[in-house]
């Protein structure tokens with residue numbers, strides 16, 4: 001599908017991680033990888049890190065599909081979920097490929113219950129059985145990551161200084177490593193105190209972004225589980241801050257802002 005019928009969209013962002021959101025609950029909008037890639041293209045399309053499609057759901061208030069800028073599908077997207085919370089208003093439950101999540105719109109942001117993290121090697125997924133608390137692998141100075149699935153797959157590296165890591169070079173190598181059969185989001189984090197960490201993320205299918213909500217969730221969970229941090233954890237990303245609360249055995253709650261930039265109509269995409 002090269003292009004399709006005109007559609008209305010919302011341009012939104014969460015901490016600078018930006019989205020084209022199409023509300024197709026009342027009139028269907030056909031979407032596939034090629035069309036999503038064309039819309040996400042920053043030179044010839046509208047431009048975004050993720051395209052988000054809202055459709056009717058038989059089991060929840062809406063069904064949400066996340067496409068990365070490269071056209072690939074993502075099971076989950078934390079920052080976009082807060083934007084959806086703002087669009088739907090109040091309290092809602094939405095169906096995603098990563099599971100049903102609960103949204104609460106609050107002022108100019110939202111709190112999202114992202115569900116429970118998973119740690120089994122085949123739930124990440126990894127290519128072979130290994131201890132996900134310390135993966136026995138290294139890429140230059142990035143070594144022994146922790147793997148966590150929060151709907152989507154993440155590898156987390158704790159490093160002395162996130163800014164010193166060449167994430168633009170190492171991110172794509174790790175994302176495409178054969179250890180991760182569905183590719184992976186790459187997080188580099190520095191613990192500043194037991195309740196605050198700094199984070200940069202190379203996103204699967206989108207590259208370096210200003211912020212990644214699921215990356216913040218996965219990293220906070222990895223920090224708490226490994227005794228590096230205590231809940232709630234403030235995660236400082238290049239685009240701003242999120243607060244993540246989690247206790248072992250429970251679900252992850254993410255709180256942060258969501259911004260509506262403009263509403264537009266697209267033709268020829």
Ligand SMILES: N[C@@H](CCC[C@H](N)C(=O)O)C(=O)O
Nearest residue numbers: 074077078079152212213214
């Ligand atoms: N921006 C996101 C994550 C989007 C999906 C990710 N790139 C993937 O492929 O898993 C967020 O805020 O969580």
